[in-house]
Amino acid sequence: MQSPPPADNPHPPDELAQLPHGRHGLPPEFVDRNQRERLIVAFTRLVGEVGYSGATITAIIEGASVSSRTFYKFFETVEDCCVAAFEKAVEDLRPLLATAWEGEGEWPLRVRATIAVLLEDFAELPEVGRLLTVEPFVAGPRAATPHKAALEEMVPFLREGRELSTASETLPPTMERGLLGALNARVGRQLLAGEAASLPELLPDLTQFVLTPYLGPASAREAAFVQT
Amino acid sequence: MARLSDRDEYLEVIAREGYLPRDADRFAATWDSLEEAFLERLFEATVPFGNWRQRFRAAAMETARLVEAHRREARFLSVDALAAGELGRMRRARLGQRLARLLDSARDELDDSVVVPEATAGWVLGIFFDRIYRRCAAGTDPDLPSQVPELLFLAVSAYFGTRAGLEELARPLR
Numbered sequence: 001m002q003s004p005p006p007a008d009n010p011h012p013p014d015e016l017a018q019l020p021h022g023r024h025g026l027p028p029e030f031v032d033r034n035q036r037e038r039l040i041v042a043f044t045r046l047v048g049e050v051g052y053s054g055a056t057i058t059a060i061i062e063g064a065s066v067s068s069r070t071f072y073k074f075f076e077t078v079e080d081c082c083v084a085a086f087e088k089a090v091e092d093l094r095p096l097l098a099t100a101w102e103g104e105g106e107w108p109l110r111v112r113a114t115i116a117v118l119l120e121d122f123a124e125l126p127e128v129g130r131l132l133t134v135e136p137f138v139a140g141p142r143a144a145t146p147h148k149a150a151l152e153e154m155v156p157f158l159r160e161g162r163e164l165s166t167a168s169e170t171l172p173p174t175m176e177r178g179l180l181g182a183l184n185a186r187v188g189r190q191l192l193a194g195e196a197a198s199l200p201e202l203l204p205d206l207t208q209f210v211l212t213p214y215l216g217p218a219s220a221r222e223a224a225f226v227q228t
Numbered sequence: 229m230a231r232l233s234d235r236d237e238y239l240e241v242i243a244r245e246g247y248l249p250r251d252a253d254r255f256a257a258t259w260d261s262l263e264e265a266f267l268e269r270l271f272e273a274t275v276p277f278g279n280w281r282q283r284f285r286a287a288a289m290e291t292a293r294l295v296e297a298h299r300r301e302a303r304f305l306s307v308d309a310l311a312a313g314e315l316g317r318m319r320r321a322r323l324g325q326r327l328a329r330l331l332d333s334a335r336d337e338l339d340d341s342v343v344v345p346e347a348t349a350g351w352v353l354g355i356f357f358d359r360i361y362r363r364c365a366a367g368t369d370p371d372l373p374s375q376v377p378e379l380l381f382l383a384v385s386a387y388f389g390t391r392a393g394l395e396e397l398a399r400p401l402r
Contacts (some may be wrong), residue, residue, distance in 0.1 A: 165390075216390050
């Protein structure tokens with residue numbers, strides 16, 4: 001049985017739903033977007049289960065319920081799919097982090113709130129956390145490039161903390177990259193160990209680590225353990 | 229440190245083909261041999277020094293030199309091993325725990341009033357891992373020895389505070 005064309009159907013399928021078989025009359029751009037998104041979602045799920053190394057094209061297309069031809073329509077390799085999934089995940093995460101940042105007034109609290117949202121999001125969606133923190137290292141240099149760019153995007157926000165430091169002139173120029181890299185590594189390790197649910201418990205420690213070079217250990221600790 | 233200079237054929241295989249489950253035994257043997265060799269080198273580099281900061285400085289510099297001089301081996305430990313699933317994860321966790329114990333001996337030299345989070349050693353390892361990975365994976369980042377003062381600053385700050393960290397930046401590289 002064929003599905004009715006969209007004109008007769010007031011409820012077109014959900015963006016990520018498997019499309020009806022046969023002639024469905026859906027706009028080609030909707031179909032393309034739906035299939036590409038499903039491939040990305042399937043890849044992300046697989047990463048959460050078996051990591052990048054286990055995410056074969058066969059497993060991805062099975063998860064997305066599309067053909068290999070459809071996969072190759074959008075991506076040449078698994079690495080391409082990984083880069084697309086990474087970029088989509090960053091796109092989804094960006095407004096959450098921005099809201100957390102803007103929700104606080106003082107810089108130390110902004111840093112704390114942003115780390116909190118990141119940890120909560122990854123606790124809820126460990127596969128996304130793993131995609132963003134671990135898999136770019138596994139997938140190779142091409143996937144590592146957007147990862148580096150995503151961390152770089154956060155550098156200016158951290159750098160604002162130099163205004164609060166009495167030693168701002170002497171702080172190393174690439175310190176923020178070091179702090180973000182360490183944050184990434186710490187979170188990634190927890191995710192790889194299958195301990196995503198306890199990620200939010202890292203909040204005070206991670207906040208303290210990030211704030212210490214700017215504020216010194218005592219003030220950093222105070223801000224990290226503040227009750228909100 | 230004979231073992232780091234012995235060419236292990238498997239290092240070439242995994243670099244070329246990636247990790248394959250059928251090579252699990254070879255992977256484990258290569259990892260174990262390199263891990264022991266690396267720790268032995270760290271021990272040799274740090275044993276002449278009395279306090280933690282001197283030992284840590286020596287260990288960081290030795291690690292940086294080893295990464296530059298033995299790029300294939302460093303790449304195996306930091307990049308190739310990431311694709312080795314649970315086997316790689318367990319090996320990395322074991323090495324991480326051994327290094328974390330060494331790092332955390334900094335606590336013996338801390339004033340009692342200072343509260344350093346339990347996770348500090350893991351944090352410091354993350355700082356180093358990130359830089360080593362980037363150096364080995366793409367080879368585009370600056371050479372690791374030139375990054376050591378900054379790495380020392382971040383690590384020492386985490387245990388002893390910013391003032392102590394800044395002293396590391398001012399110290400000439402040896």
